[in-house]
Amino acid sequence: xxxxxxxxxxxxxxxxxxxxxxxxxxxxxxxxxxxxxxxxxxxxxxxxxxxxxxxxxxxxxxxxxxxxxxxxxxxxxxxxxxxxxxxxxxxxxxxxxxxxxxxxxxxxxxxxxxxxxxxxxxxxxxxxxxxxxxxxxxxxxxxxxxxxxxxxxxxxxxxxxxxxxxxxxxxxxxxxxxxxxxxxxxxxxxxxxxxxxxxxxxxxxxxxxxxxxxxxxxxxxxxxxxxxxxxxxxxxxxxxxxxxxxxxxxxxxxxxxxxxxxxxxxxxxxxxxxxxxxxxxxxxxxxxxxxxxxxxxxxxxxxxxxxxxxxxxxxxxxxxxxxxxxxxxxxxxxxxxxxxxxxxxxxxxxxxxxxxxxxxxxxxxxxxxxxxxxxxxxxxxxxxxxxxxxxxxxxxx
Amino acid sequence: xxxxxxxxxxxxxxxxxxxxxxxxxxxxxxxxxxxxxxxxxxxxxxxxxxxxxxxxxxxxxxxxxxxxxxxxxxxxxxxxxxxxxxxxxxxxxxxxxxxxxxxxxxxxxxxxxxxxxxxxxxxxxxxxxxxxxxxxxxxxxxxxxxxxxxxxxxxxxxxxxxxxxxxxxxxxxxxxxxxxxxxxxxxxxxxxxxxxxxxxxxxxxxxxxxxxxxxxxxxxxxxxxxxxxxxxxxxxxxxxxxxxxxxxxxxxxxxxxxxxxxxxxxxxxxxxxxxxxxxxxxxxxxxxxxxxxxxxxxxxxxxxxxxxxxxxxxxxxxxxxxxxxxxxxxxxxxxxxxxxxxxxxxxxxxxxxxxxxxxxxxxxxxxxxxxxxxxxxxxxxxxxxxxxxxxxxxxxxxxxxxxxxxxxxxxxxxxxxxx
Numbered sequence: 001x002x003x004x005x006x007x008x009x010x011x012x013x014x015x016x017x018x019x020x021x022x023x024x025x026x027x028x029x030x031x032x033x034x035x036x037x038x039x040x041x042x043x044x045x046x047x048x049x050x051x052x053x054x055x056x057x058x059x060x061x062x063x064x065x066x067x068x069x070x071x072x073x074x075x076x077x078x079x080x081x082x083x084x085x086x087x088x089x090x091x092x093x094x095x096x097x098x099x100x101x102x103x104x105x106x107x108x109x110x111x112x113x114x115x116x117x118x119x120x121x122x123x124x125x126x127x128x129x130x131x132x133x134x135x136x137x138x139x140x141x142x143x144x145x146x147x148x149x150x151x152x153x154x155x156x157x158x159x160x161x162x163x164x165x166x167x168x169x170x171x172x173x174x175x176x177x178x179x180x181x182x183x184x185x186x187x188x189x190x191x192x193x194x195x196x197x198x199x200x201x202x203x204x205x206x207x208x209x210x211x212x213x214x215x216x217x218x219x220x221x222x223x224x225x226x227x228x229x230x231x232x233x234x235x236x237x238x239x240x241x242x243x244x245x246x247x248x249x250x251x252x253x254x255x256x257x258x259x260x261x262x263x264x265x266x267x268x269x270x271x272x273x274x275x276x277x278x279x280x281x282x283x284x285x286x287x288x289x290x291x292x293x294x295x296x297x298x299x300x301x302x303x304x305x306x307x308x309x310x311x312x313x314x315x316x317x318x319x320x321x322x323x324x325x326x327x328x329x330x331x332x333x334x335x336x337x338x339x340x341x342x343x344x345x346x347x348x349x350x351x352x353x354x355x356x357x358x359x360x361x362x363x364x365x366x367x368x369x370x371x372x373x374x375x376x377x378x379x380x381x382x383x384x385x386x387x388x389x390x391x392x393x394x395x396x397x
Numbered sequence: 398x399x400x401x402x403x404x405x406x407x408x409x410x411x412x413x414x415x416x417x418x419x420x421x422x423x424x425x426x427x428x429x430x431x432x433x434x435x436x437x438x439x440x441x442x443x444x445x446x447x448x449x450x451x452x453x454x455x456x457x458x459x460x461x462x463x464x465x466x467x468x469x470x471x472x473x474x475x476x477x478x479x480x481x482x483x484x485x486x487x488x489x490x491x492x493x494x495x496x497x498x499x500x501x502x503x504x505x506x507x508x509x510x511x512x513x514x515x516x517x518x519x520x521x522x523x524x525x526x527x528x529x530x531x532x533x534x535x536x537x538x539x540x541x542x543x544x545x546x547x548x549x550x551x552x553x554x555x556x557x558x559x560x561x562x563x564x565x566x567x568x569x570x571x572x573x574x575x576x577x578x579x580x581x582x583x584x585x586x587x588x589x590x591x592x593x594x595x596x597x598x599x600x601x602x603x604x605x606x607x608x609x610x611x612x613x614x615x616x617x618x619x620x621x622x623x624x625x626x627x628x629x630x631x632x633x634x635x636x637x638x639x640x641x642x643x644x645x646x647x648x649x650x651x652x653x654x655x656x657x658x659x660x661x662x663x664x665x666x667x668x669x670x671x672x673x674x675x676x677x678x679x680x681x682x683x684x685x686x687x688x689x690x691x692x693x694x695x696x697x698x699x700x701x702x703x704x705x706x707x708x709x710x711x712x713x714x715x716x717x718x719x720x721x722x723x724x725x726x727x728x729x730x731x732x733x734x735x736x737x738x739x740x741x742x743x744x745x746x747x748x749x750x751x752x753x754x755x756x757x758x759x760x761x762x763x764x765x766x767x768x769x770x771x772x773x774x775x776x777x778x779x780x781x782x783x784x785x786x787x788x789x790x791x792x793x794x795x796x797x798x799x800x801x802x803x804x805x806x807x808x809x810x811x812x813x814x815x816x
Binding site for chain 1 (some may be wrong): 403406409410411412413414416418419420421423424425426427428429431432435440445446447498555557576583600601604608609615617618621622624625626627628629631632633634636637642643644647648649652653691698699720722723724740748749751752754761772776778779784787788791794795798802805806
């Protein structure tokens with residue numbers, strides 16, 4: 001039993017070590033280092049040896065010294081003798097090993113004898129593996145987007161693996177792609193259009209949604225239950241079904257290629273979820289406040305503006321941010337309704353740019369960075385509000 | 398007294414909800430009915446443009462006399478197919494203008510030229526010419542003349558409003574050789590995308606539900622693919638997977654995993670040998686599904702995490718006392734607690750993935766075996782320019798969707814009953 005646990009522990013930990021070292025090697029390759037082999041066997045043998053030695057030594061030496069000794073041995077053997085790579089790469093390897101030894105330090109022979117110890121070890125390492133794996137898989141495309149926007153066409157073609165940026169060059173050539181898309185491709189205008197459309201959608205949606213949500217939350221009227229259930233059904237209806245009839249109607253009314261047309265469609269498609277989110281919140285506001293207001297002879301307009309809105313600022317902001325994000329990211333309707341470059345939104349403009357095979361990829365990526373940054377910034381900054389919006393508006397695809 | 402109060406309440410409620418209801422009706426419900434209507438008609442993209450009478454104004458001096466001017470109106474019917482009836486024309490002129498010869502169809506009154514041109518057949522063209530001179534002999538200013546534009550008006554039949562219906566579109570859609578393949582592709586895309594994103598959602602939620610350094614940061618990062626604009630993400634992936642200069646292929650070649658680059662988005666099938674069995678994998682479709690999972694697992698993550706955090710700690714403590722292993726705890730406590738969320742998520746994601754258009758459109762445009770139903774709507778309607786066919790395909794989507802929704806709300810109703 002003990003040997004089986006011991007073998008499993010060493011195996012799992014060395015696979016984990018292989019995984020983190022491989023990620024580091026990939027990142028190093030992308031900085032222009034010439035690494036053509038992962039040397040998996042060597043790392044595996046080291047992993048097994050270190051895990052085993054760590055168990056044997058236990059707490060006889062202080063963790064700090066133990067980690068440094070193991071890491072140095074690994075760095076000297078793997079990095080300096082076999083691969084002969086620059087110092088910064090080896091410092092990275094050193095830190096990884098330091099982290100690794102610290103992680104496996106909490107296991108000892110006594111631990112391994114406990115019930116279910118292999119499963120506990122497996123879950124522990126799976127969590128660590130997951131954190132690294134998902135961070136890498138998710139952040140890598142974003143990282144690539146950003147780096148590519150700073151490269152030149154030739155550099156991209158000569159070595160697609162070279163992700164290093166030359167910070168020695170002056171700012172103008174570093175940000176060249178951004179200057180070009182603003183000067184020759186008119187991106188300033190698209191940013192303005194996208195902003196007007198998104199902010200406009202937020203404002204109109206709120207103006208329409210707040211009274212409706214208040215009525216559904218508070219007032220008794222015929223058709224109320226029907227209305228509140230149909231909100232969700234309507235929201236589930238996909239945009240692709242609306243595209244052809246709306247295209248035909250808008251063509252005949254001359255609303256295509258106009259910001260007004262987009263505003264109307266975006267508002268209508270975000271209204272159901274906005275009402276749904278708001279009415280849920282309005283219901284949680286104590287009724288006594290309104291009853292007092294009715295005694296003071298406040299009209300419904302007064303109740304909404306003086307009581308409901310001030311009390312539900314958090315809910316309103318999360319609706320606003322959520323709607324902003326939907327409108328900013330929207331692509332299908334802007335593809336259908338806009339074919340005049342003068343009225344493009346950012347998403348549509350990027351798609352239009354990519355339609356031309358001649359367009360250098362770094363311009364496309366610079367455009368992508370511009371369209372992504374505001375959303376990610378808003379998301380990180382207002383995460384608390386947005387997460388509640390995402391959960392409530394989860395039906396949005 | 399009470400009755401009137403209830404009445405005012407009702408009235409207020411209707412006033413408050415009316416704008417929202419009207420807008421949703423006009424933009425969402427009405428188009429769905431319009432879609433049914435169009436799907437039974439033979440309408441091409443070029444038919445939906447309303448025929449317009451148009452005039453181009455060209456101004457020329459006659460000989461050396463600066464007080465005389467010739468105006469040429471190039472009149473035409475913008476439609477190549479339809480007639481315009483009772484075309485009327487109006488153009489305004491400065492006060493000192495006098496017309497030299499009046500066309501019998503026109504009259505000149507109050508400094509305005511009004512004409513009735515009658516009916517214009519399709520493709521109609523005419524060069525209509527008028528000569529003016531100033532009554533005080535002063536020089537004619539071209540710019541002033543150019544600044545006013547003629548107004549034309551006319552009535553025409555609208556192909557969308559007549560009552561000629563046909564079943565042709567549906568026959569074409571349903572009896573098309575590729576229809577089964579289309580349904581299968583859509584189903585693979587939807588099903589595997591949904592299942593994959595839920596599995597990844599469970600894994601990540603389980604992961605973030607533990608305490609570790611940088612947990613809040615991790616939670617934000619996990620949501621990045623879901624909140625970032627699809628256009629940016631799709632093109633980044635395209636660049637990443639590009640066979641010629643893509644990072645992924647270059648990396649794999651660099652580490653000698655593969656010898657020649659793989660066109661992950663442009664190759665329909667790839668031969669794979671598993672345990673001695675050769676089988677064909679739909680490569681481009683798999684890649685597109687991967688993108689879909691990558692982009693939408695955050696939603697599953699968010700839902701499942703919220704549910705996990707609501708599971709009472711006592712359950713796990715009791716399991717610890719009984720000496721349950723981590724696997725047992727996961728399968729006997731965690732999983733039963735999250736099945737309800739998972740089933741709801743499955744339905745929601747299934748319905749939405751079924752209608753997903755942007756992702757596939759931006760990555761492959763529906764080529765190399767990735768043509769799903771929504772892509773087909775676009776291709777029929779706008780690439781082949783057959784609006785009627787596009788509508789018919791989207792009707793197929795609506796019908797399938799209604800079936801899914803029926804099950805979804807049945808499930809939802811059951812769940813509400815349970816609580």
